[in-house]
Amino acid sequence: MKLACVVQRYGADIAGGSEAHCREVAERLAARHDVTVLTTCARDYVTWQNALPPGVTRERGVIVHRFPVARPRDLKRFADLSDEVFAGPTPEERQEEWFRQNGPDCPGLLEHLGRSGGEYDLVLFWTYRYAPSYFGSPLVSDRAVLVPTAEHDPAIDLTVLRDYFPRAAGYLFMTPEEEALVGQRAGRPLQPSSVVGIGLEPAAPCPDADRVRAEHGIAEPYVLYLGRVDRNKGCETLLDYFIAQADGLPATLVLAGPSALVVPQHPRIRALGYVSHTLRDALLAGARALVVPSPYESLSIVLLEAWNRGVPALVNARCDVLAGQARRANGGLYYRSPAEFGEALRFLLDDTAARDTLGRQGRAYVDREYRWPIVLDAIE
Known part of the structure; x- marks a missing residue:
């Protein structure tokens, strides 16, 4: 199969749970499938400053296509907007703006999905809260597989998610608790789905x-x-x-x-x-x-x-x-x-x-x- 993996940052030296999960899965799927990672040039999840060159590389058997971030995150604007939307009921357009301001703002990645997303058999999206997944998965909803990595934090209560979550074609969850949480916010169980977690190799001895x-x-x-x-x-x-x-x-x-x-x-x-x-x-x-x-x-x-x-x-x-x-x-x-x-x-x-x-x-x-x-x- 021809697969795309969309994630906000990517690289062997980039810390972050969802980023590490995407990389580990992509590298192993690449042994059996044609896998391309679609990501940004950012390394820092706070500012989203461009730090890596745009373009296509091959990393540990995976094709990696990086797109530049259009603008760094405006930290004060994002903090003020977070206070607003998490304080209580807010219009859906303000909630949508929260996802834009959370970033990373990567129009080239979204344009690629809109133009070429149909060339992939499936497109896996890591982490619902970031803009590439929130705005990207609806562009290829008929082949989108959402890996929400959802937590019981204020963002999960945004009301726009009731319409967003059910639009994907499939779901991969980390735990049964996450699956139940996302299903509750969607108003129904989400199928087809699988609880997958992450794989580990047996721990190597530490003689020293x-x-x-x-x-x-x-x-x-x-x-x-x-x-x-x-x-x-x-x-x-x-x-x-x-x-x-x-x-x-x-x-x-x-x-x-x-x-x-x-x-x-x-x-x-x-x-x-x-x-x-x-x-x-x-x-x-x-x-x-x-x-x-x-x-x-x-x-x-x-x-x-x-x-x-x-x-x-x-x-x-x-x-x-x-x-x-x-x-x-x-x-x-x-x-x-x-x-x-x-x-x-x-x-x-x-x-x-x-x-x-x-x-x-x-x-x-x-x-x-x-x-x-x-x-x-x-x-x-």
Whole structure:
């Protein structure tokens, strides 16, 4: 089949869950199909500034066609418009404008879809909230496959989505919770669809993990947060909960990822900033537990990565996706309050047998649901 994959940014060194998912899927589908990625020249998801050359390249077996962004995002205008449309009922034209201002504004990509979209058997669109998917999928609705990566955040309540979601020809969801959420907003179950998640290879051994951690001054025991240290990821609440419970917790909280907030100075908190892949693997290999505090997820890839190494998890129960993943895997615990956070973390730290059992069950869940042959079969 001739397939197109539309995504807001693309590249092996571009961080982002939906971007990574698109790249991993595109590279594997390219072994069996004629795959072209349609994307922008942007690297930064905040400004959408052009940073990569326009035109066609081949990257790891995938044809990549990049189109220039017409204008960077006007951050103040976008913030003001977000406040407006998320505050309550607003006219649909203002909601449509929110998708335009969210960007990236890439007229060449949309013109290509309007002119040549019919040349593809299917066109897969990643992430409903960005302009290429929101404005692009209706142009090829008879062959559009939407990969919404929807979260239970304010954008999902925009009323224009009730008409937008049902217009695609098919759907790929990350979790059953996401499928239910999008179906609710569409007013009916959306078919044909498949819950696919993402594939993982079995975790490679980390024979030098102890040495790598020691070189960075990381002593056990510790619990790990992995990813962008950001208020929107629940990190402010995580820090508050950990500090409130720290006196009764025999472990350090290690934060591994770039920070968008000020991390408090505390003897039991280590903020490492961006970490290399080697250190990242070493941290996962030695963690007593992974903490995932995000209130909004369509799928937590880092949670699957922890289970892939047999590491149990402690997740935010206010996120239906995280709580659902933890229950299906039986690979961790979840919390709703500082007291529950403290009790669950103490249990994971103190009970080695229970911790190991939860980790094994998490790994078995990844083996059942998230190996690439299984995921590709679900997609195709």
